Amino acid sequence: MxxxxxxxxxxxxxxxxxxxxxxxxxxxxxxxxxxxxxxxxxxxxxxxxxxxxxxxxxxxxxxxxxxxxxxxxxxxxxxxxxxxxxxxxxxxxxRRRNVSDRLVNEVVYAALNMAKSRTGALIVFERAIPLGDIIARGVEIKAGMSRELLVTIFTPGTPLHDGAVVIRDGQVEAAGCILPLSSGVEHSTKLGTRHRAAIGASEESDAVALVVSEERGVISLAQGGVLSENLNEAQLKDALRNALEK
Structure with missing residues (x-):
């Protein structure tokens, strides 16, 4: 042997x-x-x-x-x-990322507020892969994170409410951004534009995308081409922390 x-x-x-x-x-x-x-x-x-x-x-x-x-x-x-x-x-x-509780809390509370008022929203978190092309197609914000800012951006009738917000390094980098739509056939008829855009962004990069549905008032999270729907406050906080710390 x-x-x-x-x-x-x-x-x-x-x-x-x-x-x-x-x-x-x-x-x-x-x-x-x-x-x-x-x-x-x-x-x-x-x-x-x-x-x-x-x-x-x-x-x-x-x-x-x-x-x-x-x-x-x-x-x-x-x-x-x-x-x-x-x-x-x-x-x-x-390396492992450190995600501040404040960032998660501000985003979650803003999302809950918008879900309650049936305000549509799309928030994308940049991770390792830069989203420079997406940011360049939006309007530069470069402002500190706050729930009030997010709610204001997505308020119906405001100039930037239809696009996506991109969060980079814990701050609001840009708003009014256009995202690639998911090409998956299974998504084309079942989901709205915001949800397909969230999935598309998570397919094309390692970004994590949060969606608030204005029709149903529910919150979803897209990661790696997979959409987790109807998340409550605790589920959303856990999902965001787990996704952003990877």
């Missing part, structure tokens, strides 16, 4: 692999990529069982599928891969 030599190099090797998997889990957590990963794991398990029990036809089919898995992963995960590479380039995979 081969004896395993375990030293500093092996320890570093295991540590790096463990850290890489940990960051990968954080990266895809709460995104649509999770369900696809579960599906691929299930296929691998079935492939292994088909070999063990001699199911030749099933094994042959799965072997051919797994042979092209690399291409399948690129097709399925193209937006997630692009977002991950952007985060890696920005260095966000190696």
């Amino acid at each position: 081969l004896e395993m030599q375990f030293g500093l190099r092996e320890l570093v090797d295991i540590g790096l692999v463990t850290f890489a998997f940990y960051r990968l889990i954080l990266l895809v957590k709460g995104t649509r990529a999770v369900s696809i990963i579960y599906g691929l794991i299930l296929i691998l398990v079935i492939y292994y069982l088909s070999e063990e029990f001699g199911l030749l036809t099933l094994n042959w089919l799965l072997a051919n599928f797994l042979g092209s898995m690399f291409l399948v992963i690129i097709i399925f995960f193209q937006q997630d891969i692009r977002r991950a590479l952007s985060e890696l380039g920005a260095g966000s995979l190696w």
Whole structure:
């Protein structure tokens, strides 16, 4: 039998692999990529069982599928891969963000206020991937965060209420911003423009987008192309903290 030599190099090797998997889990957590990963794991398990029990036809089919898995992963995960590479380039995979309670509280209280009055709103939080192109299409604000400012911006009839607010480094960077709409067919008929824009922004970057529906008066949060709807105060605070600290 081969004896395993375990030293500093092996320890570093295991540590790096463990850290890489940990960051990968954080990266895809709460995104649509999770369900696809579960599906691929299930296929691998079935492939292994088909070999063990001699199911030749099933094994042959799965072997051919797994042979092209690399291409399948690129097709399925193209937006997630692009977002991950952007985060890696920005260095966000190696650090954890600190999010102030004041920022979360001000945004949440403003959102609750607007939901109660059925005032539509769209607030985007810039994370590791810069949103310079989106900010450039809006109106520069560069003001400190406050619930009063957010409510004022989205008050119907004001010049900037139809666009999105972008929050960068804890301050209101711009308002009246135009976001890319989600191209997902499943979103085209079920959701309004604000919700599709929130999902689109979270698909194209690692941004987190908060939406207040003027029709239903409910609050939703988009991250990684996934929309979590009808959040209450506690759920919204937890979701924002978890998303912004990653």
